[in-house]
Amino acid sequence: MSADGEGVDEAGWDVEPEDEIASVVEALGHQQKRWREAAGLTAGDFGQAIGYGEDLVRKVERGARIPRPEYLDAADRVLGAGGFISAMKEEMTKARYPKKVRELAKMEERAVELLLYCNHNLHGLLQTEEYMRALYDMRQPALTEDVVDREVEARLSRQSIYERSPAPAFGFVLEEAALRRPLGGETVWRRQLEHLLEVGRLRNVALQVMPTDREEHAGMGGLIEVLKFEDGSAIGRSEGAFNSRPVSDPKQLRILELRYGMIRAQALTPPESLAFIEEVLGET
Numbered sequence: 001m002s003a004d005g006e007g008v009d010e011a012g013w014d015v016e017p018e019d020e021i022a023s024v025v026e027a028l029g030h031q032q033k034r035w036r037e038a039a040g041l042t043a044g045d046f047g048q049a050i051g052y053g054e055d056l057v058r059k060v061e062r063g064a065r066i067p068r069p070e071y072l073d074a075a076d077r078v079l080g081a082g083g084f085i086s087a088m089k090e091e092m093t094k095a096r097y098p099k100k101v102r103e104l105a106k107m108e109e110r111a112v113e114l115l116l117y118c119n120h121n122l123h124g125l126l127q128t129e130e131y132m133r134a135l136y137d138m139r140q141p142a143l144t145e146d147v148v149d150r151e152v153e154a155r156l157s158r159q160s161i162y163e164r165s166p167a168p169a170f171g172f173v174l175e176e177a178a179l180r181r182p183l184g185g186e187t188v189w190r191r192q193l194e195h196l197l198e199v200g201r202l203r204n205v206a207l208q209v210m211p212t213d214r215e216e217h218a219g220m221g222g223l224i225e226v227l228k229f230e231d232g233s234a235i236g237r238s239e240g241a242f243n244s245r246p247v248s249d250p251k252q253l254r255i256l257e258l259r260y261g262m263i264r265a266q267a268l269t270p271p272e273s274l275a276f277i278e279e280v281l282g283e284t
Contacts, residue, residue, distance in 0.1 A: 025066055025095055026063030027063075028060075028088050028091075029060050029061040029062055029063045030061065031085075032060065032061055032079070032085060033061040035075075035081055039078075039079055043057045043061070046078065046079075049078045050071065050074035050077075050078050051074060052071060066092055067092055068092075069089045069092070069093065072085050072086050072088060072092065073086050073089075093153075093157075104158070105157065107235065108125075108158060108161050109161060110229050110230075111168050111228060111229060112168050112228060112230050113168060113171070113227070114168060114169070114171065114226075114228075115225070115226040115227075115228075115260050116171065116172050116173070116224070116226075117172075117219050117223060117224040117225075117260060117263055118173075118174065118175070118178065119219060119222055119223060120175075120178065121135065121181075121183070122178055122196070123172060123174075124155045124158065125158060125159060125161065125170070125172075126172060126196060126199060126207075127155065127192070127195075128188070128191055128192050129152060129156055131183065131191075131192045132156070133148060133152055133184070134183050134184030134185075134188055138183075162199075162202070167202075167204040168204065169204050169206075170204060170205045170206065171206045171264065172206070172207045173208045173209075173219070173260075173263050173264060173267050174207070174208070174209050174210065174273075175209075175210050175212070176211050176212045179193065179196075179209065179277060179280050180280060182284075186284060189284065190281065190284050193281040193284070194281065196277055197274060197277055197281070200270065200273065200274050201274065206270050207270055208264060208267040208268055208269065208273045209267060209268045209273040210263065210266065211268060216266060217263070217266060218259050218263045218266060219259065220240075221238060221241065221259070222239025222240045223237075223239045224236070224239075224260050224263070226253065226257060234248065234253050235248045235253075236252070236253050236256040236257075237256075241255060241256065241259075
């Protein structure tokens with residue numbers, strides 16, 4: 001039950017649409033209101049019919065809250081909208097994600113090659129849902145459960161990139177320390193290591209481990225990401241260069257690619273890396 005005693009739990013609804021996506025959310029809300037009024041239902045009667053509180057219904061109708069898929073299905077059914085409202089589930093799901101996540105996902109969807117180095121933990125495209133949740137749960141100051149759920153959903157959605165055809169080429173370099181740190185507990189850790197082995201065996205993935213005993217390391221400046229696109233353009237970012245801003249200038253990109261190439265040369269080869277992960281897994 002929700003706090004107001006109406007139907008299902010409404011936790012997670014305190015998510016307001018941001019930036020240009022707000023107009024889409026508002027348009028859906030206004031359309032729902034027209035359907036509701038045409039059906040002769042008050043906001044309270046409609047809320048009761050679909051299992052939600054009147055306050056939430058009014059917030060959705062003025063575009064102040066992003067409706068979840070189950071809300072949209074119930075609204076479509078009660079209002080006899082013939083699938084019009086339910087058809088907005090994909091748009092509303094995207095609207096729940098922060099703008100920066102949507103923009104990153106769009107770039108990843110366009111990329112034909114992704115070169116990725118992380119120095120503290122595993123890249124989001126490699127994380128299991130449990131590992132993601134553990135990372136967000138340990139944030140300080142603490143995040144609310146609703147925010148954690150939203151961030152995990154957003155990060156998981158980006159992993160649909162593996163299902164693309166033709167598949168993009170991935171190059172990941174991981175730090176040994178990230179593999180050995182049991183974030184989330186032993187069970188979550190083991191499953192994460194197993195997942196790395198699964199992803200690392202994909203034909204379009206080159207996964208490498210940077211051992212901690214290396215005397216030289218070109219990645220001490222921090223994270224590096226380079227995304228290359230079909231038209232020959234690219235965009236990159238590094239914590240240790242250009243004030244951490246995304247760059248697309250060829251001269252700046254060459255610097256990032258030089259550093260990334262050196263990191264790959266200093267790391268274990270992909271076959272050696274998979275054997276190393278298997279060894280770490282066997283020690284758990």
